[in-house]
Amino acid sequence: MSKLLIEGGHKLKGKVNISGFKNAAVAIIPASILAGDLCTIENLPNIEDVHVLKRILRDLGAKVEFDEEKKVMRADTANIEECFVPYELAKELRASYYLLGASLGRFKKAKAVFPGGCNIGSRPIDQHIKGFEALGAKVTIEHGIIHAEAEELIGAEIYLDVVSVGATINIMMAACRAKGKTIIENAAKEPHIVDVANFLNAMGADIRGAGTDVIRINGVDEMRGCTYSVIPDQIEAGTFMIMAAATGGDVIVDNIIPKHLDPITAKLREMGLRVEENGESLRVIGKEKLKNVNIKTLVYPGFPTDLQQPMSALLTQARGTSIVAETIYEGRFKHVDELKRMGAKIKVEGNVAIIQGVERLSAAKVVATDLRAGAALVVAGLMAEGITEIDNIHYIDRGYEAIEKKLLNLGAKIKRAE
Numbered sequence: 001m002s003k004l005l006i007e008g009g010h011k012l013k014g015k016v017n018i019s020g021f022k023n024a025a026v027a028i029i030p031a032s033i034l035a036g037d038l039c040t041i042e043n044l045p046n047i048e049d050v051h052v053l054k055r056i057l058r059d060l061g062a063k064v065e066f067d068e069e070k071k072v073m074r075a076d077t078a079n080i081e082e083c084f085v086p087y088e089l090a091k092e093l094r095a096s097y098y099l100l101g102a103s104l105g106r107f108k109k110a111k112a113v114f115p116g117g118c119n120i121g122s123r124p125i126d127q128h129i130k131g132f133e134a135l136g137a138k139v140t141i142e143h144g145i146i147h148a149e150a151e152e153l154i155g156a157e158i159y160l161d162v163v164s165v166g167a168t169i170n171i172m173m174a175a176c177r178a179k180g181k182t183i184i185e186n187a188a189k190e191p192h193i194v195d196v197a198n199f200l201n202a203m204g205a206d207i208r209g210a211g212t213d214v215i216r217i218n219g220v221d222e223m224r225g226c227t228y229s230v231i232p233d234q235i236e237a238g239t240f241m242i243m244a245a246a247t248g249g250d251v252i253v254d255n256i257i258p259k260h261l262d263p264i265t266a267k268l269r270e271m272g273l274r275v276e277e278n279g280e281s282l283r284v285i286g287k288e289k290l291k292n293v294n295i296k297t298l299v300y301p302g303f304p305t306d307l308q309q310p311m312s313a314l315l316t317q318a319r320g321t322s323i324v325a326e327t328i329y330e331g332r333f334k335h336v337d338e339l340k341r342m343g344a345k346i347k348v349e350g351n352v353a354i355i356q357g358v359e360r361l362s363a364a365k366v367v368a369t370d371l372r373a374g375a376a377l378v379v380a381g382l383m384a385e386g387i388t389e390i391d392n393i394h395y396i397d398r399g400y401e402a403i404e405k406k407l408l409n410l411g412a413k414i415k416r417a418e
């Protein structure tokens with residue numbers, strides 16, 4: 001089992017290059033099944049979730065090569081005949097649910113076990129199923145396996161009861177190959193929705209309105225391979241901005257779309273930090289004393305839930321009391337107990353964490369309970385006095401490419417120990 005060892009107290013300085021967006025990549029790779037042809041996907045992050053999806057596509061019969069240096073995957077899905085993924089692989093990541101939408105679109109039938117991913121709440125998929133049913137599929141669940149099948153998929157109007165990233169993307173994928181027009185109302189607007197829609201359009205789909213809460217999809221008879229480049233990772237970028245702030249450093253977070261980071265930039269400025277925008281980068285200039293702020297996680301363009309945990313770690317060093325309300329996932333405070341081992345003063349009441357700033361955290365042995373909890377502990381380790389030892393870092397590897405190398409380049413004292 002690998003661990004990360006971090007000696008806190010060193011200011012991060014320099015430039016960090018942000019990788020491709022995990023949450024777009026993990027949808028785009030399964031979406032390539034719809035082409036039944038060769039897709040060349042560029043700017044993929046070299047992370048565990050992408051490796052698992054490569055294994056999944058290969059197991060299904062696709063020819064897949066992933067050049068880890070160039071970050072390019074060539075996936076030819078022509079030979080796939082059926083998309084069932086065994087439990088052992090599907091449980092590794094949330095995004096295995098995208099095989100349902102892609103398979104239903106191409107083969108008019110799909111079969112999958114319930115998806116895995118971070119254990120941060122109950123994470124139902126009722127809206128995905130509602131969407132597939134609206135398109136004319138019969139969906140049944142037996143022995144933990146979801147079956148969806150349709151004679152023909154017919155476009156429909158679908159109103160999502162909750163704004164769901166996964167359901168929006170899954171319905172978009174199936175609807176690409178339905179007859180006629182599908183309208184998704186109350187759709188998610190996250191940057192990766194737009195990226196996946198652009199990828200599907202590059203394969204021949206006809207999708208309009210992605211990025212707004214009404215998406216219109218005209219079904220097409222055929223889709224084909226394409227070459228496509230994934231957008232930069234909003235969450236990785238936000239994590240490095242928070243790390244720069246945590247160490248009082250001076251970091252240029254490069255190769256990003258600054259607009260996607262607006263909610264983080266705004267909060268950091270509210271805390272008294274200087275954030276300068278320059279083309280495709282944001283420079284975060286640290287400050288000794290940080291002001292307390294309140295955070296409420298919301299769907300895009302609100303403050304992203306995926307950055308709530310790293311931000312909570314940063315707030316342990318702000319003056320006074322900060323209130324963090326988590327409105328998306330009821331179980332996304334598992335990092336709090338670990339932060340408390342490091343001297344943080346945090347009280348969780350329902351979906352609210354009350355964080356009272358302390359002078360300094362002290363290093364301890366801690367455990368990552370999920371991906372962003374892991375990122376929060378890295379933030380805490382960078383600030384703490386002494387050497388923090390983070391266990392269970394396979395969670396971090398699911399979503400952050402070479403985190404210790406990027407941090408070493410910025411002057412952190414960090415190493416991976418087996």
Ligand SMILES: CC(=O)N[C@H]1[C@@H](OP(=O)(O)OP(=O)(O)OC[C@H]2O[C@@H](n3ccc(=O)[nH]c3=O)[C@H](O)[C@@H]2O)O[C@H](CO)[C@@H](O)[C@@H]1O
Nearest residue numbers: 023094095123124125126127128162163164165166167328
């Ligand atoms: C692989 C990926 O992209 N993961 C992201 C995706 O997860 P994921 O796609 O699982 O998240 P959703 O946007 O679907 O979930 C949002 C909320 O809707 C609820 N819900 C969702 C679907 C459904 O059918 N019924 C239902 O009630 C969920 O419990 C949650 O409370 O978006 C989340 C919210 O931005 C992020 O935290 C995850 O990092």
Ligand SMILES: C=C(OP(=O)(O)O)C(=O)O
Nearest residue numbers: 094095117118306371372
């Ligand atoms: C919750 C996350 O991932 P997943 O949905 O893949 O579990 C995340 O990226 O923070």
